[in-house]
Amino acid sequence: MGRVLARVLGVVFVLWAVVTLTWFGAYAIPGEPAEAVLGGSGSKATAEQLAQIRAEYGFDRPLLTQYADMLGGLLHGDLGASYALKTPVTEIIGQTLAGTLVLAALSLAVAWAVAVLVALGSTRDSRLGTALGSLLEVTAVAVPHFWLGSVLILVFSVGLGWLPPISAPGAAGLVLPVLSLALPLAGFLGQVMRESFLAALDAPFTLSARARGETETRVRLVHALRHAALPAISLSGWAFGSLVSGAVVVETLFSRPGLGRTLLSGVLDGDIPVIVGVVLVIAVVYILVTFATEAADRIADPRLKAASRPSEAAAW
Amino acid sequence: MRRTLPSLSVALLSTVLLAACGGGGGGEDAASQTPKQGGTLVYATGDDEPTCLDPQSRGNVPQALLGSQYLESLFYQDEKGEILPWLATAWKVADDGLSWTVDLREDVRFSDGTPFDAAAVKVNIERVLDPATQSTTGRLALSKVAKVEATGEFTVRIDLRQPDGALLESLSQVWLPMESPTALKRSLEENCAAPVGTGPFKIESWTKQDNVTLVRNESYSTPPPGASHSGPAYLDKIVWRFVQDGTSRFAALQSGQVNVVDVLEPQNAVAAANVPTLKTLIQARPGEPVEIKLNIGRAPFDDAKVREAFFSSIDVAGALSSVYLGTVEQAKSPLSSATRYRADTVKHAYDPDAAAKLLDEAGWTAKDANGFRTKDGKTLTVTLPYANAIPLEPGFYEQVQATAKKVGFDVKLEPLETAKWWVKNYNWDYDAIPIYYTKNSADVLRITSTAAANAEDTPGGYHANNVRLKSAELDAILEKAGESSDDAERADLYRQAQQFLSDGHYVLPIYDQQTRLGYQSKVRGLRLLPSLSMPYFYDTWIDD
Numbered sequence: 001m002g003r004v005l006a007r008v009l010g011v012v013f014v015l016w017a018v019v020t021l022t023w024f025g026a027y028a029i030p031g032e033p034a035e036a037v038l039g040g041s042g043s044k045a046t047a048e049q050l051a052q053i054r055a056e057y058g059f060d061r062p063l064l065t066q067y068a069d070m071l072g073g074l075l076h077g078d079l080g081a082s083y084a085l086k087t088p089v090t091e092i093i094g095q096t097l098a099g100t101l102v103l104a105a106l107s108l109a110v111a112w113a114v115a116v117l118v119a120l121g122s123t124r125d126s127r128l129g130t131a132l133g134s135l136l137e138v139t140a141v142a143v144p145h146f147w148l149g150s151v152l153i154l155v156f157s158v159g160l161g162w163l164p165p166i167s168a169p170g171a172a173g174l175v176l177p178v179l180s181l182a183l184p185l186a187g188f189l190g191q192v193m194r195e196s197f198l199a200a201l202d203a204p205f206t207l208s209a210r211a212r213g214e215t216e217t218r219v220r221l222v223h224a225l226r227h228a229a230l231p232a233i234s235l236s237g238w239a240f241g242s243l244v245s246g247a248v249v250v251e252t253l254f255s256r257p258g259l260g261r262t263l264l265s266g267v268l269d270g271d272i273p274v275i276v277g278v279v280l281v282i283a284v285v286y287i288l289v290t291f292a293t294e295a296a297d298r299i300a301d302p303r304l305k306a307a308s309r310p311s312e313a314a315a316w
Numbered sequence: 317m318r319r320t321l322p323s324l325s326v327a328l329l330s331t332v333l334l335a336a337c338g339g340g341g342g343g344e345d346a347a348s349q350t351p352k353q354g355g356t357l358v359y360a361t362g363d364d365e366p367t368c369l370d371p372q373s374r375g376n377v378p379q380a381l382l383g384s385q386y387l388e389s390l391f392y393q394d395e396k397g398e399i400l401p402w403l404a405t406a407w408k409v410a411d412d413g414l415s416w417t418v419d420l421r422e423d424v425r426f427s428d429g430t431p432f433d434a435a436a437v438k439v440n441i442e443r444v445l446d447p448a449t450q451s452t453t454g455r456l457a458l459s460k461v462a463k464v465e466a467t468g469e470f471t472v473r474i475d476l477r478q479p480d481g482a483l484l485e486s487l488s489q490v491w492l493p494m495e496s497p498t499a500l501k502r503s504l505e506e507n508c509a510a511p512v513g514t515g516p517f518k519i520e521s522w523t524k525q526d527n528v529t530l531v532r533n534e535s536y537s538t539p540p541p542g543a544s545h546s547g548p549a550y551l552d553k554i555v556w557r558f559v560q561d562g563t564s565r566f567a568a569l570q571s572g573q574v575n576v577v578d579v580l581e582p583q584n585a586v587a588a589a590n591v592p593t594l595k596t597l598i599q600a601r602p603g604e605p606v607e608i609k610l611n612i613g614r615a616p617f618d619d620a621k622v623r624e625a626f627f628s629s630i631d632v633a634g635a636l637s638s639v640y641l642g643t644v645e646q647a648k649s650p651l652s653s654a655t656r657y658r659a660d661t662v663k664h665a666y667d668p669d670a671a672a673k674l675l676d677e678a679g680w681t682a683k684d685a686n687g688f689r690t691k692d693g694k695t696l697t698v699t700l701p702y703a704n705a706i707p708l709e710p711g712f713y714e715q716v717q718a719t720a721k722k723v724g725f726d727v728k729l730e731p732l733e734t735a736k737w738w739v740k741n742y743n744w745d746y747d748a749i750p751i752y753y754t755k756n757s758a759d760v761l762r763i764t765s766t767a768a769a770n771a772e773d774t775p776g777g778y779h780a781n782n783v784r785l786k787s788a789e790l791d792a793i794l795e796k797a798g799e800s801s802d803d804a805e806r807a808d809l810y811r812q813a814q815q816f817l818s819d820g821h822y823v824l825p826i827y828d829q830q831t832r833l834g835y836q837s838k839v840r841g842l843r844l845l846p847s848l849s850m851p852y853f854y855d856t857w858i859d860d
Binding site: 040045047048049052095149157255 | 367565
């Protein structure tokens with residue numbers, strides 16, 4: 001019970017810290033909020049118009065009062081309204097959240113699939129194969145999303161004409177954005193998995209499984225893969241976060257609606273409620289994904305299950 | 317974003333791929349010239365997504381691009397800058413210049429069925445002047461308007477505080493459109509989402525970050541002068557997509573996913589010329605061109621000789637041809653070539669020797685270890701902040717820096733994000749700054765160059781006078797020009813004003829800001845509305 005309470009308090013603290021840092025950070029962006037209301041920096045608004053907006057929105061009040069107001073709103077589930085679009089932030093996030101989550105989840109799935117294939121196929125027998133594998137992985141990791149995305153567009157859209165370069169309804173429009181996000185991550189996960197996969201193949205339990213006469217496929221798929229997957233599962237929470245940040249670039253490049261573009265335009269416009277709202281939602285998603293990877297870790301690794309229940313562990 | 321994402325390698329790769337694909341045949345002449353009814357046109361804009369679809373509220377170029385499809389103005393301005401009837405049929409200015417009587421068309425309805433009449437005009441103009449509407453561009457343009465009266469069912473009188481020779485020009489901009497009074501009764505937010513006008517299309521839906529979908533206005537009856545047909549538009553629909561990245565935007569055009577793109581990047585304009593299925597339409601926008609303005613409020617540019625030396629040390633033509641690949645021409649006037657009363661008063665030549673001589677005369681005779689000129693122990697430094705908001709490539713500034721260095725200027729380039737750049741701009745925290753101003757009237761000079769445009773009562777606030785110019789002589793010319801409705805007199809006064817700005821070496825025009833379209837050659841009847849050079853799809857059809 002105490003553990004659950006501590007967890008909840010921890011989550012609340014993290015969310016408060018995220019909101020506070022973001023809000024003050026957003027305020028430090030050059031330009032003033034009243035201008036964001038009137039069309040953004042360079043809006044050509046007159047001093048009189050700006051003064052009126054300052055009074056109307058309360059931008060002339062002390063910073064801490066405005067901060068307290070914002071926190072109070074958040075406690076009631078009110079994220080406020082966008083300065084630029086004048087619509088509620090919850091509505092804007094509602095329209096774009098799904099797009100980014102689908103993109104990130106699919107990219108994670110594809111990255112995992114590629115990484116598993118790389119791990120399963122890897123072997124110590126071929127030096128050339130190993131060298132080639134790690135070269136590809138390192139390259140994939142090092143490639144920036146926008147560069148990879150641009151190359152994919154030029155090859156598959158302009159050159160071959162197979163896939164649309166900007167977002168289109170249906171699965172076809174998702175292929176290139178997902179690949180741009182997934183391939184660098186696959187390189188990273190693949191590196192991690194291959195190392196532990198090879199270690200697992202050398203481990204005594206593999207030797208005993210082979211001694212029992214189990215097939216190579218079964219040894220690889222059931223015994224070694226489970227071990228190899230552990231560090232990658234732990235990293236997936238972090239990876240999901242990195243996918244959401246990568247979404248800023250990929251959504252812009254492929255012109256897909258999503259949280260990343262919402263955040264980007266929020267920052268460029270100095271639209272503080274949008275910035276705070278999007279960052280808060282990303283933090284919540286990140287926390288949920290972290291919990292999920294912890295649960296997955298426990299399923300994949302029985303040792304953790306035992307360790308989390310000390311009484312049973314003692315009896316065992 | 318659009319200027320940062322495409323890397324050089326991508327640009328090169330794209331050129332290589334294009335070269336590989338090029339060379340096919342296919343003439344447009346073979347196609348029939350009878351317009352085909354129907355079809356959907358997909359337009360991909362590289363400009364920002366508007367935060368409000370009603371240009372009366374705020375008032376920027378993204379709004380004007382989209383708004384030109386569903387909103388119309390009282391007047392039409394043709395290629396020569398002359399005013400022609402549109403929703404207004406006739407007009408007359410009083411002898412004292414303080415009131416205009418405007419007759420209106422009597423057979424027009426907004427696309428929601430509301431009749432267009434004098435009361436509607438009054439509602440619209442008063443709404444723009446109302447601070448609650450949050451109009452910036454439109455309100456500024458109507459700053460001399462005192463009140464509007466409906467003097468008949470289809471006649472209005474506009475009363476002014478001072479004579480305003482630019483009033484009709486202002487009222488032919490899409491930032492001052494006529495909207496349905498019924499629709500205007502809704503809240504600001506609701507009207508932003510779906511403004512209602514008399515244009516050939518109307519708004520069907522707006523999916524944020526993705527597209528605005530327009531459908532044909534079946535009861536359309538107000539084609540502008542120069543239109544090639546009457547009745548409703550040919551296209552069923554326009555899907556107006558927001559595609560910020562230049563590489564993917566052009567790729568979408570090449571792959572046929574979209575029919576028309578704007579903000580066509582220079583390398584893509586060159587590439588399109590080699591593809592038989594693509595065409596380009598590049599046209600100057602009116603107002604002040606993209607130019608470099610010098611801050612005369614502080615050293616070193618408080619000295620006219622140093623200003624002249626700086627301009628002479630810049631190889632504008634060389635920089636333009638290497639960065640823009642011959643797709644733009646050097647501007648020769650403080651007004652863009654699309655502006656009525658433009659005069660080619662700028663005689664710019666890259667002349668390092670003349671520049672060096674001028675610096676000697678101005679007392680910047682010594683040189684430091686880096687080769688920069690000094691005077692009284694101070695280095696000849698020029699800070700030049702720039703941002704993506706101004707359509708000049710970083711490569712251009714770097715060439716300015718390089719050529720000016722040869723003469724002894726230490727140009728400090730400051731690449732900034734747009735908001736930070738505006739703060740520098742507001743605070744006059746620069747020696748040289750790139751800027752432009754879109755407006756369909758030579759009166760733009762009054763907005764940007766009179767002493768009143770310094771707005772020093774609001775430190776840190778917007779001011780259009782980037783030069784910090786305070787000249788009683790220029791103010792008198794521009795005020796007089798602004799009040800005149802006489803064509804010959806205006807032409808003469810604006811020529812004098814441009815001569816003044818050129819002779820003082822306050823501004824160095826670089827190139828005209830442009831509407832840059834790339835489109836599939838099967839898109840026919842594409843034209844620009846001359847007032848602001850906005851694309852217009854009333855006569856457009858797709859030759860499939």
